[in-house]
Amino acid sequence: MTRFLLFLSCCFLGVSCAEDKSLPKAPVYSDMTQWYISDRNADADMFYVISTEIGDYTLEDGTIRHLADTYLDLTRQPMYGEMLGVDTLTSGKLNYYSPYYRQCSLHSFASDSASIRFNIALDDARRAFAYYLQHFNNDRPFVLAGFSQGAMIARELLKEMDASVYQRMVATYLIGIRVSDADLQANPHIVPAKGADDTGVTICYNSMRGEDANYPAQDGSNVLAINPVNWRTDDQAAALITEPSPLKPVHEQQKDTMTVQLDTISNLLLVSGYSATDYILPLIGTSTSYHTREIWLYRDQLKENIQQRVDAFLNR
Secondary structure, eight states: OHHHHHHHHHHHHTOOGGGGGGOOOOOOTTSGGGEEEEOOOOSSEEEEEOOOOOOOEEOTTSOEESBOOTTOHHHHHHHHHHHHHHIIIIITTSEEEEEOOOOBOHHHHTTTOHHHHHHHHHHHHHHHHHHHHHHTOTTOOEEEEEETHHHHHHHHHHHHOOHHHHTTEEEEEEETOOOOHHHHHHOTTOOBOOSSSOOSEEEEEOEEETTOOOOOOOOSSOOOOOOTTTOOSSSOOEEEEEOSOTTSOGGGOOOEEEEEEEETTTTEEEEESOOOSOOOOTTTOOTTBOGGGTTTTTHHHHHHHHHHHHHHHHTO
16 A cells, blocks of 8 residues: 555655655564664653665665665664663663664755655554554553654654553654644644653753854744753743754863754754764754764753653652
């Protein structure tokens, strides 16, 4: 059915359907190789959807693929790296579940084909989340989280979430994407976080270079934001002291002393005092965006806050 719908979409939009021949096998979520799981026998879970970890790649027969193959080491390895990293940095004592899925390549987002391919990625994640709820969750409270492409998927999962499931949702972390006024109005499950320990809420932020202060005024395209350092929604600045780069061993780095302030007009985090130069996302990144550092810079704050919200939920 997925292949047929993709064929129709391609033909309707006038796009070549040659890529359908290179569509990777759909992951089967009863197969445990399609999961990264840390079962800590905890009272609550974290379900995490990874960001874009692959570019277009070529098979031995010359076939170019634009979606990750969850059974191929070439594309599994970078996905595993993020799953392991986020688990290590943020999940703490929680049970942690992260599915492999046929994510869109970075090249897809640099072209006009992402919308077609994203539906395949989203369908995989839907099936994975449904399998998690039925076979792993056991009615425990859970945190839903995603970064970048994963946050786009998590936003849709939240939108489609059954009310009874939503009642067990501690919080959703949509990291590195923008939530529009239209998203907010269409999704009653998106409840903006107002502080550090409210539950049933959505946490969202996007970090930009603070030295470039001329960001666009509020136009409805980005209406949800909170400062992950002080967990405030006003413009009170917070100090952040941490190593600037995840690409170098921590012991080889000097810590940056940064100022993180929420601009309440653009709803962007303005970060000043950041020294790293290895942060620009290939193909679609800019020097003014700290998108690739949205988890790394605030890793300690996220880990503490996730546990704080879980504790508040359990003690409710």
